[in-house]
Amino acid sequence: xxxxxxxxxxxxxxxxxxxxxxxxxxxxxxxxxxxxxxxxxxxxxxxxxxxxxxxxxxxxxxxxxxxxxxxxxxxxxxxxxxxxxxxxxxxxxxxxxxxxxxxxxxxxxxxxxxxxxxxxxxxxxxxxxxxxxxxxxxxxxxxxxxxxxxxxxxxxxxxxxxxxxxxxxxxxxxxxxxxxxxxxxxxxxxxxxxxxxxxxxxxxxxxxxxxxxxxxxxxxxxxxxxxxxxxxxxxxxxxxxxxxxxxxxxxxxxxxxxxxxxxxxxxxxxxxxxxxxxxxxxxxxxxxxxxxxxxxxxxxxxxxxxxxxxxxxxxxxxxxxxxxxxxxxxxxxxxxxxxxxxxxxxxxxxxxxxxxx
Amino acid sequence: xxxxxxxxxxxxxxxxxxxxxxxxxxxxxxxxxxxxxxxxxxxxxxxxxxxxxxxxxxxxxxxxxxxxxxxxxxxxxxxxxxxxxxxxxxxxxxxxxxxxxxxxxxxxxxxxxxxxxxxxxxxxxxxxxxxxxxxxxxxxxxxxxxxxxxxxxxxxxxxxxxxxxxxxxxxxxxxxxxxxxxxxxxxxxxxxxxxxxxxxxxxxxxxxxxxxxxxxxxxxxxxxxxxxxxxxxxxxxxxxxxxxxxxxxxxxxxxxxxxxxxxxxxxxxxxxxxxxxxxxxxxxxxxxxxxxxxxxxxxxxxxxxxxxxxxxxxxxxxxxxxxxxxxxxxxxxxxxxxxxxxxxxxxxxxxxxxxxx
Numbered sequence: 001x002x003x004x005x006x007x008x009x010x011x012x013x014x015x016x017x018x019x020x021x022x023x024x025x026x027x028x029x030x031x032x033x034x035x036x037x038x039x040x041x042x043x044x045x046x047x048x049x050x051x052x053x054x055x056x057x058x059x060x061x062x063x064x065x066x067x068x069x070x071x072x073x074x075x076x077x078x079x080x081x082x083x084x085x086x087x088x089x090x091x092x093x094x095x096x097x098x099x100x101x102x103x104x105x106x107x108x109x110x111x112x113x114x115x116x117x118x119x120x121x122x123x124x125x126x127x128x129x130x131x132x133x134x135x136x137x138x139x140x141x142x143x144x145x146x147x148x149x150x151x152x153x154x155x156x157x158x159x160x161x162x163x164x165x166x167x168x169x170x171x172x173x174x175x176x177x178x179x180x181x182x183x184x185x186x187x188x189x190x191x192x193x194x195x196x197x198x199x200x201x202x203x204x205x206x207x208x209x210x211x212x213x214x215x216x217x218x219x220x221x222x223x224x225x226x227x228x229x230x231x232x233x234x235x236x237x238x239x240x241x242x243x244x245x246x247x248x249x250x251x252x253x254x255x256x257x258x259x260x261x262x263x264x265x266x267x268x269x270x271x272x273x274x275x276x277x278x279x280x281x282x283x284x285x286x287x288x289x290x291x292x293x294x295x296x297x298x299x300x301x302x303x304x305x306x307x308x309x310x311x312x313x314x315x316x317x318x319x320x321x322x323x324x325x326x327x328x329x330x331x332x333x334x335x336x337x338x339x340x341x342x343x344x345x346x347x348x349x350x351x352x353x354x355x356x357x
Numbered sequence: 358x359x360x361x362x363x364x365x366x367x368x369x370x371x372x373x374x375x376x377x378x379x380x381x382x383x384x385x386x387x388x389x390x391x392x393x394x395x396x397x398x399x400x401x402x403x404x405x406x407x408x409x410x411x412x413x414x415x416x417x418x419x420x421x422x423x424x425x426x427x428x429x430x431x432x433x434x435x436x437x438x439x440x441x442x443x444x445x446x447x448x449x450x451x452x453x454x455x456x457x458x459x460x461x462x463x464x465x466x467x468x469x470x471x472x473x474x475x476x477x478x479x480x481x482x483x484x485x486x487x488x489x490x491x492x493x494x495x496x497x498x499x500x501x502x503x504x505x506x507x508x509x510x511x512x513x514x515x516x517x518x519x520x521x522x523x524x525x526x527x528x529x530x531x532x533x534x535x536x537x538x539x540x541x542x543x544x545x546x547x548x549x550x551x552x553x554x555x556x557x558x559x560x561x562x563x564x565x566x567x568x569x570x571x572x573x574x575x576x577x578x579x580x581x582x583x584x585x586x587x588x589x590x591x592x593x594x595x596x597x598x599x600x601x602x603x604x605x606x607x608x609x610x611x612x613x614x615x616x617x618x619x620x621x622x623x624x625x626x627x628x629x630x631x632x633x634x635x636x637x638x639x640x641x642x643x644x645x646x647x648x649x650x651x652x653x654x655x656x657x658x659x660x661x662x663x664x665x666x667x668x669x670x671x672x673x674x675x676x677x678x679x680x681x682x683x684x685x686x687x688x689x690x691x692x693x694x695x696x697x698x699x700x701x702x703x704x705x706x707x708x709x710x711x712x713x714x
Contacts, residue, residue, distance in 0.1 A: 130543065158514045182494075
């Protein structure tokens with residue numbers, strides 16, 4: 001098994017981005033044959049995908065592929081990129097649902113078309129509606145394109161269909177997680193807990209699908225695929241819980257994101273659920289004054305943080321992360337891996353669970 | 358080549374519906390494992406697809422398949438059903454874009470969730486937003502499911518990937534047509550004509566994709582596939598132009614649809630474009646009083662119809678339909694077909710172009 005040098009990793013990032021760029025160049029050209037307006041829609045999607053994204057999912061596919069002994073990354077690039085496309089599709093639709101206009105620090109599809117339509121539609125609500133309509137269609141295009149890309153990989157047709165099956169299951173789960181998350185904003189979902197949302201909204205299509213697919217493409221046995229999947233699921237949930245902590249306790253200068261946003265929004269994460277279980281009546285009462293309050297000050301936010309620490313909610317979340325991490329390690333120990341592969345996965349565990357941004 | 362008896366046709370309709378029902382039973386069960394709320398979303402989609410739809414696209418796949426000599430309809434049923442799923446996906450998203458709550462005479466996804474959410478969300482605009490959000494996700498599920506179904510067909514993997522490629526191109530085109538159509542509601546699209554919308558929004562994924570796929574699955578040569586595609590494209594445009602005529606001149610008692618709706622809405626169809634080219638200044642002026650006027654009376658609508666006849670716009674549309682029909686026949690004459698197959702296609706031409714509902 002080959003060791004992957006840093007230089008090769010960088011090369012794949014470039015290749016991923018070149019692949020994405022070539023894809024959009026071609027689609028924009030094809031769209032122009034239908035209409036310059038359709039061309040403009042594709043250009044907006046291209047602009048957005050080039051504006052950001054850490055290409056986490058494609059990298060995870062390549063990581064699992066290499067860790068399990070795959071050595072022809074070029075042949076599977078389209079499948080790696082497809083993971084990014086489905087992610088973008090979900091983000092575009094998610095932003096409509098969350099009524100967000102910004103993504104990666106730039107206008108998303110809705111945000112951009114709101115500006116484009118300004119000269120045509122004077123009524124603000126109508127303008128938003130048409131901009132959202134463009135975004136609905138843009139998401140559909142990325143969803144369909146993801147499947148198309150998978151089919152383009154230079155691997156045998158039977159394997160491609162198996163990849164699509166895993167991929168489809170991921171979409172089924174992420175949409176489920178997204179739907180529960182959306183409904184939880186306005187209705188009491190009883191037994192639904194943030195852990196389920198973390199599992200289905202994040203762990204499934206961000207970790208399990210890309211890594212399982214990578215293992216499959218490397219020719220891993222069914223058993224090893226299952227272990228990789230279990231590894232990815234546990235790391236994925238740990239990643240999400242860590243994300244929840246960073247959302248409240250992170251260093252704004254490092255994360256580039258507001259750390260009062262989640263408090264202002266009253267976002268019900270795993271850590272918040274722990275708080276409700278652990279807090280005294282007094283603590284809960286103080287908490288409610290600030291949590292979900294649109295006008296929280298920096299001081300109020302600091303109070304919330306203290307309560308999360310004092311109640312033990314933060315610690316319990318950290319313990320949960322450690323437990324998921326342990327389960328992930330246990331799963332991967334069942335797989336026979338070269339030393340280099342073990343190091344790759346170990347490095348990844350640290351990035352996912354110890355990160356501060 | 359076999360002649361297809363009426364009994365067999367009916368059997369396939371039943372099989373299509375059984376296949377759809379089985380699919381949803383399974384998905385609803387899987388969704389329930391994630392959450393009862395997710396289960397409810399799947400149940401709403403199931404309710405909608407069972408409420409209506411003529412299964413036109415699956416039938417066209419089977420029609421082309423049989424006409425080109427295919428004789429194992431069962432093996433291709435999932436691919437036929439996939440045509441219906443992508444159609445439903447587009448309808449669900451189209452209804453959000455058109456702000457419609459009703460489809461097949463029943464609540465669509467948005468319409469239904471508006472009612473479900475009534476007890477949770479008091480603000481009407483928020484309620485609409487969340488209901489639309491559910492519909493966005495429902496459309497995504499159907500789009501992904503369509504690709505999944507194609508992969509389930511009992512044909513070789515290489516052919517499945519080829520079907521997906523044709524299918525993806527259809528989605529690319531229908532989204533383009535839909536986007537142009539959406540933008541044409543509020544901006545002057547210059548060179549964009551209704552014919553392009555008819556081609557991309559209707560002909561492509563309603564006729565060309567299902568029939569080309571059917572021919573491919575029957576093992577037709579590349580040349581024959583191309584002829585079938587040309588046939589389907591021309592019939593598809595003829596079908597849409599006929600639809601535009603029915604929308605204004607149809608018999609409400611027969612069509613079940615209002616014949617003043619298109620006039621009230623000011624829908625810019627091919628026939629209306631012909632009117633603008635042919636009409637005198639006087640005719641145009643009178644026309645503008647009523648066309649696109651939300652308050653048109655039955656009398657006003659009758660005036661509009663008279664103007665469309667007197668100007669020659671209706672006749673020119675009928676001539677265009679005849680021309681497309683002729684081109685369709687010419688295309689199909691290049692294909693060697695059994696007598697029974699010719700009769701099937703001839704019957705289809707009549708249904709598509711001479712229909713009154």
